[in-house]
Amino acid sequence: MSFRDDGAEALEWAASYLERVRELPVLAQVEPGEIRRALPESPPEAGEPFSAVLRDLDEVLLPGITHWQHPGFFAYFATTGSEPGILAELLAATLNVTQILWRASPAATELELVTMDWLAQLLGLPREWHGHIEDTASTSTLAALAAARQAFPGRVVLCSEQAHSSVEKAARLLGLAVQKIPADHEFRMRTEDLHDLEGACALVATVGTTSSTSVDPVAELAEICEREHVWLHVDAAYAGSAMVCPEFRWAWEGIERADSVVVNPHKWLFTPVDCSALWTRRPDDLHAAMTLVPEYLRTGDEDALNLSEYGPALGRRFRALKLWAVLRCYGREGLQERIREAVRLAELFEGWVREAPGWEVVAPRPFSVVCFRREGSDEENADLLERVNASGEAFLSHTALDGRYVLRLAIGNARTTEEDVRRAWDVLRREAR
Amino acid sequence: MSFRDDGAEALEWAASYLERVRELPVLAQVEPGEIRRALPESPPEAGEPFSAVLRDLDEVLLPGITHWQHPGFFAYFATTGSEPGILAELLAATLNVTQILWRASPAATELELVTMDWLAQLLGLPREWHGHIEDTASTSTLAALAAARQAFPGRVVLCSEQAHSSVEKAARLLGLAVQKIPADHEFRMRTEDLHDLEGACALVATVGTTSSTSVDPVAELAEICEREHVWLHVDAAYAGSAMVCPEFRWAWEGIERADSVVVNPHKWLFTPVDCSALWTRRPDDLHAAMTLVPEYLRTGDEDALNLSEYGPALGRRFRALKLWAVLRCYGREGLQERIREAVRLAELFEGWVREAPGWEVVAPRPFSVVCFRREGSDEENADLLERVNASGEAFLSHTALDGRYVLRLAIGNARTTEEDVRRAWDVLRREAR
Numbered sequence: 044m045s046f047r048d049d050g051a052e053a054l055e056w057a058a059s060y061l062e063r064v065r066e067l068p069v070l071a072q073v074e075p076g077e078i079r080r081a082l083p084e085s086p087p088e089a090g091e092p093f094s095a096v097l098r099d100l101d102e103v104l105l106p107g108i109t110h111w112q113h114p115g116f117f118a119y120f121a122t123t124g125s126e127p128g129i130l131a132e133l134l135a136a137t138l139n140v141t142q143i144l145w146r147a148s149p150a151a152t153e154l155e156l157v158t159m160d161w162l163a164q165l166l167g168l169p170r171e172w173h174g175h176i177e178d179t180a181s182t183s184t185l186a187a188l189a190a191a192r193q194a195f196p197g198r199v200v201l202c203s204e205q206a207h208s209s210v211e212k213a214a215r216l217l218g219l220a221v222q223k224i225p226a227d228h229e230f231r232m233r234t235e236d237l238h239d240l241e242g243a244c245a246l247v248a249t250v251g252t253t254s255s256t257s258v259d260p261v262a263e264l265a266e267i268c269e270r271e272h273v274w275l276h277v278d279a280a281y282a283g284s285a286m287v288c289p290e291f292r293w294a295w296e297g298i299e300r301a302d303s304v305v306v307n308p309h310k311w312l313f314t315p316v317d318c319s320a321l322w323t324r325r326p327d328d329l330h331a332a333m334t335l336v337p338e339y340l341r342t343g344d345e346d347a348l349n350l351s352e353y354g355p356a357l358g359r360r361f362r363a364l365k366l367w368a369v370l371r372c373y374g375r376e377g378l379q380e381r382i383r384e385a386v387r388l389a390e391l392f393e394g395w396v397r398e399a400p401g402w403e404v405v406a407p408r409p410f411s412v413v414c415f416r417r418e419g420s421d422e423e424n425a426d427l428l429e430r431v432n433a434s435g436e437a438f439l440s441h442t443a444l445d446g447r448y449v450l451r452l453a454i455g456n457a458r459t460t461e462e463d464v465r466r467a468w469d470v471l472r473r474e475a476r
Numbered sequence: 477m478s479f480r481d482d483g484a485e486a487l488e489w490a491a492s493y494l495e496r497v498r499e500l501p502v503l504a505q506v507e508p509g510e511i512r513r514a515l516p517e518s519p520p521e522a523g524e525p526f527s528a529v530l531r532d533l534d535e536v537l538l539p540g541i542t543h544w545q546h547p548g549f550f551a552y553f554a555t556t557g558s559e560p561g562i563l564a565e566l567l568a569a570t571l572n573v574t575q576i577l578w579r580a581s582p583a584a585t586e587l588e589l590v591t592m593d594w595l596a597q598l599l600g601l602p603r604e605w606h607g608h609i610e611d612t613a614s615t616s617t618l619a620a621l622a623a624a625r626q627a628f629p630g631r632v633v634l635c636s637e638q639a640h641s642s643v644e645k646a647a648r649l650l651g652l653a654v655q656k657i658p659a660d661h662e663f664r665m666r667t668e669d670l671h672d673l674e675g676a677c678a679l680v681a682t683v684g685t686t687s688s689t690s691v692d693p694v695a696e697l698a699e700i701c702e703r704e705h706v707w708l709h710v711d712a713a714y715a716g717s718a719m720v721c722p723e724f725r726w727a728w729e730g731i732e733r734a735d736s737v738v739v740n741p742h743k744w745l746f747t748p749v750d751c752s753a754l755w756t757r758r759p760d761d762l763h764a765a766m767t768l769v770p771e772y773l774r775t776g777d778e779d780a781l782n783l784s785e786y787g788p789a790l791g792r793r794f795r796a797l798k799l800w801a802v803l804r805c806y807g808r809e810g811l812q813e814r815i816r817e818a819v820r821l822a823e824l825f826e827g828w829v830r831e832a833p834g835w836e837v838v839a840p841r842p843f844s845v846v847c848f849r850r851e852g853s854d855e856e857n858a859d860l861l862e863r864v865n866a867s868g869e870a871f872l873s874h875t876a877l878d879g880r881y882v883l884r885l886a887i888g889n890a891r892t893t894e895e896d897v898r899r900a901w902d903v904l905r906r907e908a909r
Contacts, residue, residue: 046559047491053563054483057570071582075780079586086594090807107583111572124572126479130486136565136748137490139557149504150540153512161519179791208770218651315569317793337641339875347508358612360750374523442772
């Protein structure tokens with residue numbers, strides 16, 4: 044078979060998958076080990092046709108896939124692998140550029156800089172910042188904290204008790220201690236005790252925490268960090284995408300005074316995973332923490348920027364292509380429209396929960412995630428969640444807030460409609476009975 | 477336009493690119509900033525059709541792409557984004573699975589475990605090891621050294637002066653010191669002074685160094701590390717793929733006593749970037765160094781393995797799909813055939829250099845990379861390289877060995893034929909006159 048024929052089959056598989064994904068159970072209904080046992084124990088001796096891969100994708104793997112593209116996916120943060128993003132990944136794999144340094148593909152580096160500049164404009168960030176793309180927020184935060192460790196003598200990272208686990212993971216890798224600051228009744232970092240930051244090199248503020256999407260007070264924290272000479276890293280991995288709409292920018296007021304910011308377009312900006320955008324207004328510190336150019340990579344391109352000197356990995360995939368394709372094919376208006384629709388749907392769902400007897404909303408809802416629970420014990424809520432997810436009709440996840448088990452409905456999949464949200468609510472009420 | 481129509485256009489672009497890549501200049505012939513200036517300063521307000529992306533890919537970006545898929549690409553380590561791998565990336569982006577934990581897509585986790593088991597079998601590694609996929613060797617080595625730091629009290633990493641810069645970068649991130657061990661006249665780590673490893677937590681042996689593909693003595697180093705209670709990490713990012721052919725396994729004899737090994741299928745195993753395979757025989761130490769499961773990710777799936785608990789990133793792309801597709805579509809025989817052909821071509825080129833007056837081979841050639849130079853100064857060799865690369869007919873890179881500037885011809889692109897190697901040699905001789 045030729046690449047054209049195999050490709051046509053793969054493309055047809057993809058198109059048909061996106062059409063029928065709505066009919067599949069959202070959460071994979073398999074036991075641990077089930078898929079593994081269905082696969083051959085050893086690789087083939089002779090090559091097989093690509094059609095065999097497609098066949099096994101359907102017959103063996105698909106039952107074990109949890110469908111992130113399903114409009115009933117409301118767990119964690121719902122995401123979208125949009126059509127332009129998917130096709131751009133095909134193109135990036137075709138080019139197979141490994142961006143170890145500028146000359147290894149000048150267009151990959153320069154498109155990344157341009158796309159990050161475009162995204163900065165869309166989100167209202169200062170255009171003079173340095174921006175580049177990492178795989179995930181775990182890596183972006185690792186890079187930011189390495190720069191903070193480079194810039195300041197302290198060896199402690201401060202963050203709210205609601206901060207993402209990636210902060211703690213990055214700090215552990217870097218040999219930094221983490222001090223967790225209590226959150227207030229709306230799950231925002233309390234600033235009352237933050238007057239003395241002795242020993243700290245960084246403070247991580249979260250705009251849109253993972254549990255409840257609460258928002259730490261960025262402007263106030265920037266003030267404190269500036270005064271105390273501490274690096275301010277803003278984790279807006281989820282909510283940063285909402286800043287494409289000016290009406291949400293209250294949530295990171297003061298952002299221009301942050302030292303670094305991470306936003307994940309693969310979360311809520313319709314870009315296939317992985318694509319994490321990292322900006323810093325202190326590129327020299329990031330560069331100093333990350334640069335290391337051996338002889339075999341030294342070239343005469345003095346004016347060229349090597350993005351591998353700003354992050355942990357030397358080999359870099361051509362991730363800018365998909366982000367560029369998404370920003371172009373949606374345009375500012377298209378992005379705004381879909382962000383606003385997700386928030387509208389979340390608001391709608393929140394209203395239904397508020398009005399329903401026996402249900403309660405347990406956290407403010409600044410964006411598109413609703414935290415709620417059914418009256419009764421934690422166990423009853425956990426059981427309810429398992430029943431809902433086992434139905435295959437919707438997939439939600441949970442968290443703990445104020446020591447209680449809480450359900451989360453996260454809207455972010457561009458294919459999700461009001462009807463899908465209504466259906467999730469129907470399933471929740473049905474399974475609660 | 478529909479996804480099917482846009483997809484057909486993207487696919488046609490990809491197929492035609494692979495057909496005509498041979499006619500394009502290998503190294504992009506642009507100045508820093510040239511591509512950037514050709515791109516619009518701001519993103520569009522309204523969405524554009526995907527065909528506009530394809531048009532600009534051709535007209536604006538392509539002149540700035542260095543063509544890693546070109547059969548005349550002989551720089552760094554030559555790679556191949558093979559057809560099954562490219563199409564699998566289309567499928568992975570379509571599914572858009574984010575493998576944060578097992579239930580987020582059981583098939584993604586289990587296919588990764590199976591594929592890593594297959595690859596272990598192909599390379600002759602112990603099947604009982606834990607294996608998973610990271611993006612690049614930089615990350616794999618970071619994870620391995622974090623595990624070493626967890627397992628042993630020392631805070632020094634030992635490696636040869638020929639080790640890859642990613643070892644130093646990982647150590648710096650982890651707060652570990654690096655002690656470089658001198659290499660012998662064939663660029664292998666000298667073991668004479670390695671009797672006392674006081675203070676070391678890890679030793680990195682390289683099988684196929686980046687400069688000359690030299691091979692550190694793994695068995696002897698394993699012996700020493702075992703005795704001294706030091707973690708042995710083997711960096712076989714490039715040469716590990718060759719182990720699919722038993723006749724190359726002398727190069728990592730004793731590998732079963734290593735604590736961790738990294739092999740990059742995106743280098744010499746026909747898998748599009750990024751795909752770095754990391755194995756360890758001490759999964760508990762790696763797990764202890766990396767695990768961190770917050771409440772919102774705790775599930776009842778006790779028997780399930782969360783691969784994010786074995787590496788730095790929480791969000792994980794479905795990278796196993798492309799490796800699985802490659803292993804299936806090539807089969808053991810297909811992989812062996814192409815590895816052997818690359819080595820044969822390198823041997824051929826080495827012979828031509830040896831026989832040509834005024835040229836010398838400057839390092840042993842265990843695999844598919846030839847280190848050589850033209851008689852004359854370092855400057856003359858550097859100028860020669862620039863002229864060859866400016867011709868657009870071949871792209872080579874350089875290194876320094878014994879303090880001298882050295883040219884490198886790396887064979888690894890599956891599309892490279894004897895004629896392409898002959899052409900590179902012709903260009904070298906032409907430009908040397």
